Amino acid sequence: MPGAIYAEGLVKTFGDVRALDGVDLDVPEGTVLGLLGPNGAGKTTAVRVLTTLLKPDRGSAFVAGIDVLKKPDAVRRSIGLSGQFAAVDEYLTGRENLRMVGQLYQMSARDAKVRAGELLERFDLAEAADRIAKTYSGGMRRRLDLAAALVVSPPVMFMDEPTTGLDPRNRQGLWEVIQELVAGGTTLLLTTQYLEEADHLAHDICVVDHGKVIARGTSDQLKARTGGERVEVVVRSPEHIATADEVLRGFGKGASSVEKHTRKVTVPVSGGAKLLAEVIRELDARGIDIDDIALRRPTLDDVFISLTGHAAETDATETGDAETGDAGAETGDGGASGVAGASGAAGDAGAQQEARP
Amino acid sequence: MSVIGTPASREAALRVHGGIGRSVRDSLVVAKRNLIRMARIPEVVIFGLIQPIMFVVLFSYVFGGSIAVGGNTDPSTYRQFLMAGIFAQTVTFATAGAGAGIADDMHKGLIDRFRSLPMARGAVLTGRTLADLVQTALTLVVLAIVAVIVGWRVYNGIPKALAGFALLLLLGYAFSWIGALIGLSVRTPEAATSGGLIWLFPLTFISNAFVPADNMPTVLRVIAEWNPFSATVQAARELFGNLPEGYPVPGAWPMQHPVWASLIWSVLIIALFRTLSVRKFRSATA
Numbered sequence: 001m002p003g004a005i006y007a008e009g010l011v012k013t014f015g016d017v018r019a020l021d022g023v024d025l026d027v028p029e030g031t032v033l034g035l036l037g038p039n040g041a042g043k044t045t046a047v048r049v050l051t052t053l054l055k056p057d058r059g060s061a062f063v064a065g066i067d068v069l070k071k072p073d074a075v076r077r078s079i080g081l082s083g084q085f086a087a088v089d090e091y092l093t094g095r096e097n098l099r100m101v102g103q104l105y106q107m108s109a110r111d112a113k114v115r116a117g118e119l120l121e122r123f124d125l126a127e128a129a130d131r132i133a134k135t136y137s138g139g140m141r142r143r144l145d146l147a148a149a150l151v152v153s154p155p156v157m158f159m160d161e162p163t164t165g166l167d168p169r170n171r172q173g174l175w176e177v178i179q180e181l182v183a184g185g186t187t188l189l190l191t192t193q194y195l196e197e198a199d200h201l202a203h204d205i206c207v208v209d210h211g212k213v214i215a216r217g218t219s220d221q222l223k224a225r226t227g228g229e230r231v232e233v234v235v236r237s238p239e240h241i242a243t244a245d246e247v248l249r250g251f252g253k254g255a256s257s258v259e260k261h262t263r264k265v266t267v268p269v270s271g272g273a274k275l276l277a278e279v280i281r282e283l284d285a286r287g288i289d290i291d292d293i294a295l296r297r298p299t300l301d302d303v304f305i306s307l308t309g310h311a312a313e314t315d316a317t318e319t320g321d322a323e324t325g326d327a328g329a330e331t332g333d334g335g336a337s338g339v340a341g342a343s344g345a346a347g348d349a350g351a352q353q354e355a356r357p
Numbered sequence: 358m359s360v361i362g363t364p365a366s367r368e369a370a371l372r373v374h375g376g377i378g379r380s381v382r383d384s385l386v387v388a389k390r391n392l393i394r395m396a397r398i399p400e401v402v403i404f405g406l407i408q409p410i411m412f413v414v415l416f417s418y419v420f421g422g423s424i425a426v427g428g429n430t431d432p433s434t435y436r437q438f439l440m441a442g443i444f445a446q447t448v449t450f451a452t453a454g455a456g457a458g459i460a461d462d463m464h465k466g467l468i469d470r471f472r473s474l475p476m477a478r479g480a481v482l483t484g485r486t487l488a489d490l491v492q493t494a495l496t497l498v499v500l501a502i503v504a505v506i507v508g509w510r511v512y513n514g515i516p517k518a519l520a521g522f523a524l525l526l527l528l529g530y531a532f533s534w535i536g537a538l539i540g541l542s543v544r545t546p547e548a549a550t551s552g553g554l555i556w557l558f559p560l561t562f563i564s565n566a567f568v569p570a571d572n573m574p575t576v577l578r579v580i581a582e583w584n585p586f587s588a589t590v591q592a593a594r595e596l597f598g599n600l601p602e603g604y605p606v607p608g609a610w611p612m613q614h615p616v617w618a619s620l621i622w623s624v625l626i627i628a629l630f631r632t633l634s635v636r637k638f639r640s641a642t643a
Contacts, residue, residue: 051473055640076475085466091394103386104476106379122360132397148470 002062004029004156004187005050010059012045012211019045020056021211027189027204029155032182034202035191036300042211043191044084047160050189051081064156064187077105080149082159086141087148090134094125094144097133101148112151119147123177139170146177157181157188163197175201195300205300207307215307219300226298226306231279232266236289241265244290247282251275263291380477387471387484388491391458395492402492405454409447409500416443416567417507424568427604433508434601440509441521441593442566445586447500448529449561451489452536453553458485459540460549472638479635486533493529497522512598521596524619528589531623534630541637565612566590571605582609585622591615 005027012020019042027033035043048054050061052072061068064078088097095116102112120129123143133141142162149157159178163171178201182188192198198205199219207215207222215222231251235244241258244265249256252267259265269275276295283290395402416439421432459482462468471481501509501522511518540549563581564570570581581587592615594600611618 048469053469053472073475076473079473081470081473083466083469087466087470089390089394089467090465091397092390096390096393100386100390101470101474104383104471104474104480106475118360 003027005063005189007061008059010049011057013057018211023213027187029187030185031203032188032190032201034198034205036198036205037208041208043208044160047158051079051158052076078154078156080154080157082146082149082162084160086145088133088141088144091132093130093132094120095129098147102151105152115151123147139166157186159190161191199300222303223298226303228270229295229297230266231269232294232296233290234264234292236291238263240288243286244288251279383477383480384483387480388487391485391488406496406499409443410503412443413503426569427601429601436508437599440504441590441599444525445590446561446566447496448493448525449532449557451493451529451533453550455485455489455533455536456540456549456553457546459537460543461546464546482537482634482638489533490530494526517596521593524589524592527623531626534627534634537634538630560586582607582612588615588618588622592619
């Protein structure tokens with residue numbers, strides 16, 4: 001049986017740009033899928049197709065078991081959408097916004113009123129409930145937007161970069177809400193540029209780039225594919241970087257990487273904690289002072305770099321800009337074409353050995 | 358029970374409305390939202406009034422003595438003649454309001470939210486145009502009071518005068534559907550405002566609104582006589598009893614039967630632009 005969100009071969013082109021280039025998704029009921037990728041990768045386009053906002057050129061999609069293309073209205077009754085912008089009317093109060101959305105979900109005026117009250121309480125907006133949303137902070141608007149998406153407690157939720165632009169405290173709060181939702185059985189598709197966020201919230205992760213899923217699996221599976229542990233050393237003085245690099249390469253199993261401005265040298269290793277002690281002794285013997293040393297497992301950032309040939313952040317310059325085939329944004333993408341070739345190659349390799357659970 | 362995260366428990370709250378009932382209800386919900394907004398941003402309504410009031414005063418007193426209507430250059434005759442034209446021009450400005458409002462909703466992601474809800478498809482636009490109709494009606498009331506102050510009167514009785522205002526409002530409602538289409542087609546609210554206004558100037562000036570069309574060059578005169586806008590102006594003038602003695606009514610059909618012409622034009626505009634707008638709305642992207 002297909003999952004609560006299921007898509008097969010989704011293709012959507014805008015002019016010359018293939019925003020979606022054959023995307024397959026399958027999200028089991030009650031789980032969270034993190035759709036991870038830089039701006040322009042096709043994340044928002046995928047969400048727009050699945051939430052009935054956009055018709056794909058090819059492919060099929062089912063949400064809550066309902067055909068998105070054939071019965072969009074029935075799908076709309078079963079979903080909640082929280083988009084990239086806090087889509088609330090800023091001249092209505094928080095309460096008026098939620099009541100309106102409730103009524104448009106076809107609740108009775110009375111039910112919508114009761115529900116608005118519950119949600120305002122839950123999202124810590126009760127005090128501000130009768131102020132117009134224009135006076136709300138960014139975090140409050142986000143919470144109101146999310147509350148609007150949850151008016152009918154839909155079985156399937158879509159959140160497009162829900163924490164973009166939020167401060168850490170608000171982000172933490174939003175994560176808690178998401179976890180509560182999922183604990184209650186909601187299926188969630190979440191797009192994000194924050195690898196940490198996907199790591200924290202998602203059961204499964206799909207990495208997308210240039211409209212294609214280039215890797216999928218659990219966070220652990222993706223990390224495992226990127227290789228084992230790394231030793232990371234931050235030296236105290238910049239002139240020691242070269243020596244430290246030499247030392248680490250002696251212990252390493254692969255190419256080292258050096259970040260000059262942070263005085264950080266990283267190398268993949270095998271051998272665990274015991275090796276770490278040896279590295280420290282060797283650095284000490286050469287008279288290199290260190291500020292920090294760590295043995296760490298690969299982060300999703302490492303995964304992203306190894307899959308796409310570039311870090312997720314390099315493309316993330318126009319945060320908040322809708323990526324729906326905006327030709328300008330896509331061209332900007334291509335500007336980083338030094339890595340585009342590498343990215344393609346890494347992408348193909350990734351696609352061939354997808355780590356599916 | 359937890360407020361969030363219990364999908365099944367909410368299922369019962371969802372009632373499925375069908376067809377027209379849902380359409381009307383959803384449209385009213387959206388109209389209410391837009392009216393609340395208007396009440397909270399009164400500047401928009403107030404600025405919307407200043408321009409027509411200025412026109413009433415400027416045209417009445419600056420052009421008033423120089424324009425002959427039916428061979429008569431008496432300023433008070435021109436004032437009677439002018440008002441229907443200014444009323445009609447004012448109602449067409451609803452175009453810009455609807456356009457800017459809808460473009461703004463697109464820009465802020467609200468249209469996406471509405472489109473993801475199980476609501477009637479046309480309701481977002483119908484709600485907006487209904488709210489604009491209310492605003493236009495309020496504007497007309499204020500404007501009519503100003504007109505009475507400068508000496509305008511109706512001569513055919515109140516029922517006919519009300520019928521004249523009804524035709525004007527219907528024209529305004531029709532034009533707000535043109536605005537809806539403009540709002541859905543442009544990228545920014547600013548573009549919708551200017552895009553909603555520029556074409557209104559030739560449309561309202563190449564007409565019988567401010568001067569009789571019979572002195573225009575032939576091409577312009579024919580355009581003016583068949584201009585949907587002229588039909589409503591002529592109809593309102595007739596219903597208000599504002600056509601001066603000896604004013605030659607042009608032979609073109611819409612000028613001979615202005616009430617019918619006005620009704621037909623407005624209904625046609627609504628039918629055409631509502632269809633185009635709702636279709637555009639379904640595929641709208643910000």
